[in-house]
Every structure is written in C-alpha cells, then in structure tokens.
Amino acid sequence: MATIAPIHGTPELSERRVNYLNVEHGWKSWLFTTDHKRIAILYLISITLMFFVGGLMAVLFRINLLEPEGIFAPETYNRLFSAHGIIMVFFFLVPSIPATLANFLIPIMVGAKDLAFPRVNLLSWYIYVVGALLTLYAVIRGGVDTGWTFYAPYSSTYSNSYVLAAAFGVFTAGFSSILTGLNFIVTVHKMRAPGMTWSRLPLFVWSNYATGLIQVLGTPVLAITLLLLAFERIAHVGIFDPNIGGDPILFQHLFWFYSHPAVYIMILPGMGVISEIVSCFSHKRVFGYNFVAFSSMAIAVLSFVVWGHHMFITGESMYTSLAFSFLSFMVAVPSAIKVFNWTATMYKGSISFDTPMLYAFGFIGLFTIGGLTGLYLAALGTDVATHGTYFIVAHFHYVMVGGMVMAFVGGLHFWWPKMTGRMYPEAWAKFAALIIFLGFNLTFFPQFILGYLGMPRRYHAYPPEFQALNVLSSAGASILGVGYVIPMIYFLWSLKYGKRAGMNPYDARGLEWTIPSPPTTFNFDTTPVVTQEAYDYGELEEVVG
C-alpha cells in the first residue's frame, strides 16, 4: 500500500485532532469553502433535501392511485409526477454519487490534496442550488405538467404550466453537472500521486471518470434542446411544433441524445461503489479488474449510440430502429460483465455481512432484474407491447432506485465513518436495509405485471381491474418511504452519539483508509507514493483459467 506516515491516534486523541470539519467554524467557512470534502457535504445536504421533496411527491401520487377514479384532480396528479421526475432525475440521481461521494473521495483515492479546480467545484454547487431553486419556484408557483421528458409540442405550445421556469432550472443544473465532470476528468488525468498508475486506480475512480466523460459530452446537448424549447415557447419559432413548421420527433432525438447517456450517469458511479464494497467485504481483489474498468468505458461510449430505442414506435424508420435495437443489446454486454465479476469476486473470499455489503447484495439482485427487463424494451417486438406502460416505469425504477439509490445509500454507509468519524448503529442499519429491499420490491414488482396488462403510465385514473396491483404498489411505497427515513434519523443521531470510527474500521484497502477519519483539510500530510495495485488484500495465490 501507500508508503505514507498517517497521523495515527487513539480515538481519545483524534477527538481533539484538527480535521476538515472542525478546522473552521461558522456559516462563512462552509459557504466560501473550496475544500472538496466540505463541498461534498454541502451537496449531500442539498440533494438529500431534494430527494425527500421528490419522494413526498411520489407518496402523494401513490395515494391518488389507491382508487381507480383517482383522488386528486388530474391537474394535481400531472404536476406531482412531473415534479417527482424532474427533481429525482436532475436534482438527485444525476448529482447523487458524483457530487457527494466521488467529490469527497476522488482526490483522496488518487492521492491528491483536492480536485484540480477547487473554486470551480464550489461554483458547481452554487449553480446547482440556483437550478434547484428555480425548479422549486416552478413547483411552488403551480407546477409543471409535462413530465420530466418535456416532450414537444405539448411543452412548447399546449401546456399552461410553469414549463419555462422548470426547464430553465434543469438547464442551469446541467452546468453544475458539466463542471463536476470536467473537474473529475482533469483530476484523474493530472493529479494522481506518484505510482498511482491508471491500472492501479480504484474502480470507483474509473466509473466516475467514465461518468465525467458523459457529463461533459452529453449535457450541452440537453442545454441546447431546452433553449430551443424556450425559443419556440417564447418566440413561436417553429422548431418542434408542426403547425409552425417544426418536427416533434426532432425534440425526441435531441432530448434522448443526452438523456439516454444520462441514464448511465445515473448508474455508472453506483457500479463503482459496488465494486469497492464487494471487494472490501469479501476481503479480496476485484475479479477481472481490467474487464470491470474497461466495461465502464465501453458503457460510456455505447451509451451515446442507443438513444433511438426511445422512438421505436414514434415513427423513426424501420432500419434506424433495427440499428438502435442491435446497439441497445450491445450495451447490455458490459453491464452483464460487471454483474458476473462482482459475483466471482465473492468466490473464495472471506465474506462478512456488514450493512454496506447488504446494500451491495440488494444492488446486484435489483440491478440484474432492472437490466434484464431492459432487454424486453430493446427487443423491437416486445417494446411495442410495453412502451409507455408501467412496465417501463418498473424497469427504470429497478435500475435507478434498485440500482443507483441502493448503491448511494450503501456507499454512504461504507464511507460514513470516513466522512464523519462516527459509526452508524449497525443493527438499525441492517434493519433499514431489509425494509428498503422489501418495500422496493413490493412497490415496483407489481408494476411489471400492470405494464404488460397494458396500464399506461401517467394516468391519474385507471380501469378498476388494475386496482389490486396498484394498491400493492402503494402499500410498498409507504414501506419504502419508512425505509428511507430510518437512515436519515440514525445518521443524524450518529453525528453526536455514534461510536468513534478508527482510521480503517472495515480493514479495507485504498488510500482513503490510510488517513484519519475524518481527514484533515488537505487529506495527506505528505504526498503518498503508491507501490501496490488497488484491492491489495494479500498475495496473489491463484490464477483461474
């Protein structure tokens, strides 16, 4: 491992030790900080707030769906699901792991004092906050009813809701995402400690590097799309509305050119977290490191050439659909490689079942189901029968919530002792993990069945024969909601009452576990020199095949 001399200390000593949290006090020391770790905490607070706002919307519209006729007015329901989608996608999932865990960990993992551009990092948080406030303003003023996809010409011409404010909020938040990605790319290229070669980078860094590429290359297209939308809505320039000479399908091409790669912005960092957790709690190097690292890059590249699978029934030409269907199956291969390698990492390991590992198990199971059900949608024949139904809703929630949110919460547990210096209560944490897993499946599994039965998404009312499955789903959502509140409570509790964590509570490998918990402002007193590969849990003993 790194040959550095960290400040060791007994828990009693480290209490008085200076770290990034207690080095300065007062609101100014937070709002004007350039420390990547403090910015990560700022982001963590902001996205958690947005997560609970978006979650509240979901609870409300799941209540509406208890009755076939609906409980709220259609206007209310439409604004609830739109706000839920916009907030969860652009203000929680996209920044979730990159802006919090990766922001905190990437400089430490590569052996640097900070990200390449610390001030830009702070700027990206401010931009995020402005974008979030604009969107919340749209919600409070009366909401937006276009869905998170803003499809034209409904959004540009027909909708009587606060489309521009919401779209401008998303447009703004995009810059925050671009700046984060840019910072990661430059940091990984230029700031690695001596000896930290590309093949020694933790897989978490690889996956966030791949994510950074998508953020930088894809997000500008979303910005352009939303500008064109605003242009049509304000100035009535015919871009998407056929009545004034536009083409509605153009909007979908532009939108999905960003938003499909964005799906991988929302899952790749989670895959990185799972690689770290599975390795640590199996006490074993990641099986097929090169393949796992390479698959992140393959996913990043292929993610840009599958957007057309959102338009199989929209009227794109048959040959276009054939090509996009084929490419969509291609992108499933690197995703499958990851699942197989995580499973193989456990082989002959020394496995313990700490809370983060439970989340990793949850991730692997739910992501597998989410990924496999994606194949139904990539296949042209079955896409026709499932497009626009609850099948799609279930599929992407298995990937986004079952995958990314599981990885986020799991990663938060894994690195919580590093970030705060405190342990969470293990029994409560295991209980919450179980509740989340059960609640999640009860919420979303019935939706696969509903979808193939034909229940369309975004319906405030539905035929009565769909009620039983909808009631199951709503019941699951209430359990899931409780599951998310429990960690909120014990994380806050642990800040004061949690057991003090040592430098390396899990006996994990990686530079972040060689420095104190919580770290000092500049992470390392002396620049570490790396002499070992990542996941150096012991001498290589066996080579299979």
Next chain:
Amino acid sequence: MWANLSLLSDLQLFPVAASAQAGSIDGLYWWLTIVSGVMTFLIFLFIVIFAWKYQRKPGVKATQIEGSTKLELTWSILPFFVMLSFFWWGAKIYYAAQNPPKNAMEVFVTGKQWMWKIQYPDGSREINALHVPVGQPVKLTMASEDVIHSFSIPAFRVRHDVVPGHYDTIWFTATKAGHYHLFCTEYCGNEHANMIGWVDAMEPREYANWASGGGGGGDLVTQGQQLFQQNGCSTCHLLDSQGRCPNLRGLYNHPVQLADGRTVLADDAYIRESILDPNAKITAGFEPNIMPVFKGQLSEENVIQLIAYIKSLSPTTPASQQGERLQRPVVLAPQGKNGAIKTGASPIVPAQR
C-alpha cells in the same frame, strides 16, 4: 382501502391475447422471461452459495484471484448470442408490423385532446370506439390534430405514437371477439387518462349487421368529393391534363416528378402534405404559389376524406377503398343523415369491465 381486498380475487396477471400478432409477441415475451428468470436465479444461487460457503471465519483468509480471461470471454460472448436471438425475433415481429397485407380493411384515426375520432371508409364515424371484424386484417392510418398521442390496444399488443404532422399506421387481425381497452399511452395533457375507449372485435356476421345499422350519407369518397367541390379544388384540378394544376386522375401510388428533379411516391403522406402545404413539393412543369395553403383550414378528418376521393381517381390502386367499398355491405345499405356519429364510450367515464 382494506375493504377492497376482495379485489385480489379478480386479480389479473396476464393480458388476454386477441390478435394474430399477440401470439408472436407473447412468445418472445416468454422467451425473454425464461432467460431472465434463469439468469436471475443463477446469479442469486451463486451469491447465496458463495455467501454461505465463504463467510468470514477466524483464521481463514481469502484466496486472491486475479481473474480469468477465458471466463470473461465466455460470459461476454454467450449472453451476446442469446441476445442476438432476442434481437432477431423482435426484428421479425417489428418487420411484419410495418407491412400490412394488401387486403387490409382501412380505418382512419384522428387523435385530439382528449378523444379518438374514428372514420370508416363507408363514411360513418365514431368517437372513442372502434369496431372491427374478427379474422379481417385492419389497417389504421392515424393523424393528430394537436400534440403527440399514442394509440394502444393492449389485447392486440399493438401501439403506435400518433405524431402531429405525420401519418402513422399500424395493422392487426383480431382473432377473438370481445370488448377491449383502447388507451392513449403518450402523455398529452390534463385528461390524458380519459383519452380512452373500447375496441369491439365482432364475428363477421355481427359486424356486417353493426355496419349496416348506421353510417352517414355517402362514404368517405363521396364526402371527399363534396369537400373537393366546396373548397374550390375542382375549379383548377380539372381531373385531366388541361388545368393549371396537376392532374389527379391516376395519381395515387404513382411516382411524381418534382420541379427540383426528385421523384416521390404519391402516397397518403405526400397527398396530405400537398393539400396542407402545397409549396413544399412542386410537381415538375407547374408553378409554386398558385394553390392556396389549407393548413389550419381543413381538419385531419377532412384531409382523410379528400385523400379517399383522390385515391378513388386511381382505379389501379390495389388496396384503396375502391375495392374495399364494394366488399363491405355497409355502403350498399340504406344510409342515414350525413356525417352521423355512432357514439362509443363517453370520454370521461372510466373504463368498466
């Protein structure tokens, strides 16, 4: 809510399959489900076995393994070939869905916020209701007056977006008589959830009875001919080669030489565009800016009527409603008032089973 637990008794888990293509889509669906089920089971099984067998024990260390290129290639290439089977099967279904049989009965659908308007070749119309005979291929030509809608009949496993400014087509053959849901599956505004209706698949004899029961004065062609007169088209398109405008006789489904040198096929989409936006494509030998622009003047339903009329001027057209018209008893039956609408399900009543 708990009072509704009795609902579990009529819990439906799989949709009824009532069209010829439903069977092949369900086949692919089950193939996907079997493969997914086996894959998920295997991964769960390996995780459980490993978690059990290799749980941490004092004094036992993990065996460090670098990886295995052979294994990596195996679990990349094998799934790839399985996925090729999904791709191939899916593509076959999709290809078939693009090519309606020549003898398909034509029905026209116009979506607008928030209703489905159906027009039959015999000129009769319905709202939020579609009646089709069992065993007869039906081709739907669909247009939207406003935003994007999506026309979906789950029991037939057919669905297609209805995009404004385009014609979208789907086709199906109903195989089982019944009363089936019709949904809009692309979010289209406030009452999206009420843009629903019913599809009735009827035995051919019952269908013939139903079709002869209503209907308007004049079939689509006659309605189109009236519009052709009323809008003054006939003053210029003299239906021979003498007018200032192209001859429409024999036009449909034939290539048209354009002024810019291109050649296009005079299909529904071309004729629609040429009515609404005549200057978009100018026929060779004619001047632009002579014909008035009808965008905003004619509804999509009117355009469908005009196209039906123009089609009727091309007797060689194989699948036009010309031939269709004669096959169907409806036009031979006595006819009621012009444009009579058969009412289907009301747009705001939630569907009942």
